[in-house]
Amino acid sequence: xxxxxxxxxxxxxxCIDIKxxxxxxKTFVLQCPEDFEFKTxxxxxxxxxxxxxxxxxxxxxxxxxxxxEISIMNVGYMTEKIHKIExxxxxxxxxxxxxxxxxxxxxSKHVLIVGGGVGLAPLRSLMLTxxxxxxxxxxxTVCFGARTPADLIYKDQLDDxxxxxxxxxxxxVDQVPEGQEWKGKTGVVTTLLKPxxxxxxxxxxxxxxxxxxxxxxxxxxxxxxxxxxxxxLSMESKMYCGVGLCRHCTxxxxxxxxxxxxxxYDQFENPEAIWV
Ligand SMILES: Cc1cc2nc3c(=O)[nH]c(=O)nc-3n(C[C@H](O)[C@H](O)[C@H](O)COP(=O)(O)OP(=O)(O)OC[C@H]3O[C@@H](n4cnc5c(N)ncnc54)[C@H](O)[C@@H]3O)c2cc1C
Numbered sequence: 001x002x003x004x005x006x007x008x009x010x011x012x013x014x015c016i017d018i019k020x021x022x023x024x025x026k027t028f029v030l031q032c033p034e035d036f037e038f039k040t041x042x043x044x045x046x047x048x049x050x051x052x053x054x055x056x057x058x059x060x061x062x063x064x065x066x067x068x069e070i071s072i073m074n075v076g077y078m079t080e081k082i083h084k085i086e087x088x089x090x091x092x093x094x095x096x097x098x099x100x101x102x103x104x105x106x107x108s109k110h111v112l113i114v115g116g117g118v119g120l121a122p123l124r125s126l127m128l129t130x131x132x133x134x135x136x137x138x139x140x141t142v143c144f145g146a147r148t149p150a151d152l153i154y155k156d157q158l159d160d161x162x163x164x165x166x167x168x169x170x171x172x173v174d175q176v177p178e179g180q181e182w183k184g185k186t187g188v189v190t191t192l193l194k195p196x197x198x199x200x201x202x203x204x205x206x207x208x209x210x211x212x213x214x215x216x217x218x219x220x221x222x223x224x225x226x227x228x229x230x231x232x233l234s235m236e237s238k239m240y241c242g243v244g245l246c247r248h249c250t251x252x253x254x255x256x257x258x259x260x261x262x263x264x265y266d267q268f269e270n271p272e273a274i275w276v
Pocket of ligand 1: 043053055056072075076077121237238240
């Protein structure tokens with residue numbers, strides 16, 4: 001295997017900015033040695049030397065090739081270490097891997113984006129990428145949810161997104177703890193879907209978030225009349241190699257890393273089993 005075909009080849013990026021999005025999520029702005037080509041929805045294996053790496057989906061538009069942004073939730077060993085880095089730290093990155101969103105299939109359709117928690121990361125990338133060519137789509141509706149107002153990420157950008165012509169942004173939080181301020185809707189993100197007046201024949205949906213949220217959002221979309229082949233799920237499964245060698249991420253007969261992470265609901269034989 002020469003250096004050009006080495007799928008495990010790592011880049012050394014420099015973290016040039018860190019934004020605290022919520023008590024558990026930070027966005028890291030990574031300057032790459034040269035432009036980094038990826039397709040929205042693809043993922044990278046990012047990490048720290050001597051610590052480890054994990055799969056993360058860039059949260060920035062795929063039209064911005066350098067620096068790229070990754071939003072990371074602190075959930076365990078490696079992500080805790082990443083949350084402690086400072087600007088100037090080297091962050092390793094390999095990839096991009098996986099299929100990404102098939103934007104050609106979204107053309108001239110209405111795109112409904114539904115996300116919760118750190119699932120907003122790949123969906124922010126998708127949304128910003130679609131906005132770049134917004135005239136190619138019938139419209140974009142975004143439904144973002146969080147557990148509490150404090151957990152909602154990208155808060156500093158929401159007002160700008162609301163101004164985008166052709167984009168309709170809806171937000172909800174599950175609950176408002178005492179001391180937190182919230183003027184929007186309260187309830188799980190699926191409550192935002194029901195009142196929407198969508199053209200079910202001409203709409204595709206992209207869903208990402210915690211498994212339970214993805215399950216109920218998918219069921220709501222099916223109830224609204226969307227075809228299973230029009231529901232795109234960004235699946236998070238235990239990944240290690242990222243390139244279809246280690247078999248850790250199999251879902252049914254697929255490798256989530258190679259055949260996904262984006263799947264349509266109709267690809268699964270036993271959809272009930274994919275949420276665990
Ligand atoms: C395609 C893909 C894209 C992802 N994109 C993002 C993203 O943009 N932002 C983000 O914050 N997270 C993302 N994740 C999840 C992220 O990879 C894990 O949270 C991270 O690897 C956990 O590392 P850790 O060492 O801190 O956790 P650990 O200490 O190893 O474990 C903590 C928890 O994380 C889970 N976990 C551990 N390793 C993985 C893994 N490789 N894949 C999935 N879950 C794991 C464990 O089940 C456990 O519940 C993505 C996962 C996949 C598969």
